[in-house]
Amino acid sequence: MPDNRVVVYKSPGEVAVESIDYPKLELPGDVVEGLGIKKKAPHAAILKIVTTNICGSDQHMVRGRTTAPVGQSLGHEITGEVVEAGEDVLFVNQGDICSVPFNIACGRCRMCNEGKTGICLNVNPARPGAAYGYVDMGGWIGGQAEYVMVPFADFNLLKFPDRDQALEKIRDLTMLSDIFPTGYHGAYTAGVSTGSTVYVAGAGPVGLAAAHAAQLLGASAVIVGDMIPERLGQARSFGCETVDLRNDAPLADMIEQIVGEPEVDAAVDAVGFEARGHGKDAGEQPATVLNDVMGIARAGASLGIPGLYVTGDPGAPDENAKVGQLGVRIGLGWAKSHSMTTGQCPVKQYNRKLMNMILSGKADIAKAVNATTISLDEAPQGYQEFDSGVARKFVIDPHGMAPAA
Template identity: 60%
Template sequence: MANNHGVVFLGPGKVEVQSIDYPKFVNPAGKSIEHGVILKVVSTNICGSDQHMVRGRTTAPKGLVLGHEITGEIIEKGKDVEYLNIGDLVTVPFNVACGRCRTCREQATGVCLNVNSSRAGGAYGYVDMGGWVGGQAEFVMVPYADFNLIKFPDKEKALAKIADLTMLSDILPTGFHGAVTAGVGVGSTVYVAGAGPVGLAAAASARILGAAVVMIGDMNTERLAHAKSVGFEPIDLKKSDKLEELIEAVIGVPEVDASVDAVGFEAKGHGQQHETEAPATVLNSLMAITRAAGGIGIPGLYVTEDPGSKDEAAQQGNLKMRLGLGWAKSHRFYTGQTPVLKYNRALMQAILHDRLPIAKIVNATIIPLNQAPQGYTDFDHGAAKKFVLDPHGVLKKAA
């Protein structure tokens, strides 16, 4: 049996690459299963959602193996796996989904009813998401493989674009979900809050959906400069606490057709308050700038408990939202985990046929697994990069 190493959460501000168990065909309750596969992890990414746990802003337990963005090669399979084979290169949705329950049948795989005993929805290596072992590792087990996994049709071609295709596991479908649910279409004016990887993916998605102009707001100078370099209109939120004025300076009117929250619950204020945490500020500002009957997509993460917040209400997942404004403007709000399977096949095709250079857009930066702790530190300090871990050196070789 091979050795296995993975990125382990050891407490606020600390992760470490440690020796971990080689995966077995068992679910988190210890029950043997035969519908899974074991993957040699080809690529696995550091996500902003992981950072919330590492910062101590969730109830994540020490010892959790992190990682929900996974691409891999099948090296073992259970006897109930019929349509995948050893050697297949596959993309793994971050959602763990059974494919059999009511929500999965309705394509709402982000809230599968059978993979988590405590609530709807499961994910790899994430707090309160069912206890499934994470994939920032050399090897990982993926359940319900026939349902969850998409095989890349041409392995050689896929490896040549692996830095792009690794984004299919989460951030690209998540950004796309935010844009779609906000109602982005041909000729739309769009504002995206947050110039991190998910925000950039949402902006790229808005562009491929036909938006006329895509603005992206942040307070990080490096991230704004990168957003501009890949064709988006940067909005420096340090310049004013009135987002309407910043929007009007770009498009001539203080409102947009659609907006996307790619920030989530650790948001900070605008203008002079840009250093002050304000959990509901993004949602409130998006209601202010989104036109009447417009849409707001909310792929940014909001948690049921935030023990690290200084806001007492936010510690219990409560936000001080100006919901009356959104109601008065007949806004559509769409929240929740992205149902990756709803989008990833189409997005795969867009990548393979050179329509969506997402690795360049999010500034994919490949590092070996043993450098993951430094990657977490750099990402937490606001690096304008998407860190991609290369556990076996496959990406380095492919490049």
């Protein structure tokens, strides 16, 4: 069997590429012992990684802002080629190139049957829902690797219809595992539709994906807020308006200068729990973005919250925030009759249709997020650059299969 190499968390700010065992068609011990199910997984497939991406959610772990242990494998944004399939896998075959939703789902429980694959009940004994290479998500090995095991393969894998076309479009298609559906989910659940005005907080990859999704959904104006000039420039590069949150002016005033009124029809929080206050020298204020979106969303609006919030943050600025308890102005949201959608994006609700948008040339997500290809050995450098705030989405190409941009 070939070796397998994977990116692992070593200490705050440090990752490394280490060798581990080649994957087997077996479930993790945490899942087997915690749920009392069989270890052998004839329903699984082993994939040779074609591309795998660095995500902001990974960065939270690497910054030491979660309870991730040293040695935690990383990577949940996976696109790969099937190299082995269990005897119960019927509809994907060796050689197929597939997108892997970051949600691990059994396809058999009540939540999966309701389409809520982000909170599958049979893949994580600690809580509903699981993901590859993530803390408290069931012990599944991460996909920033050379090979990975995918359980319940017939249900989880999205097969691309044509191999050559898939490789040609891989820098776009690699975004289907997480950030494109997640950004779309944020915009869709915020109620973005034809003619909407939209505010997206955060110009990282998920925020940029949400902004592009809002355009696809017909928004008349998409405003992106951030504190990093390079990221704001990236948002403007595909037609978004921007607000620089280093500015001390009220957000509502800056919105009014763009759309003519101090509110928008829909708002998206693509920042999450490491939010900062407004102003050049503002420190961390975890509830800032949640309060922002309630403040500038019109009465009756919906708020999409794909930004990550956690139940354990050892680096939080106060004791309440360390357990995910934030100073949210829920009374404001109640008074304005806002509805909010939180949690993992159920990727399978969106990925096939978004694949069609990419393959037909209607969506240009790689351009929107500035996809930048690196090797597996360059992953530690990619993490450092991403943490510095560069306007790039790093795509790891472990086997040299992705064509040059």
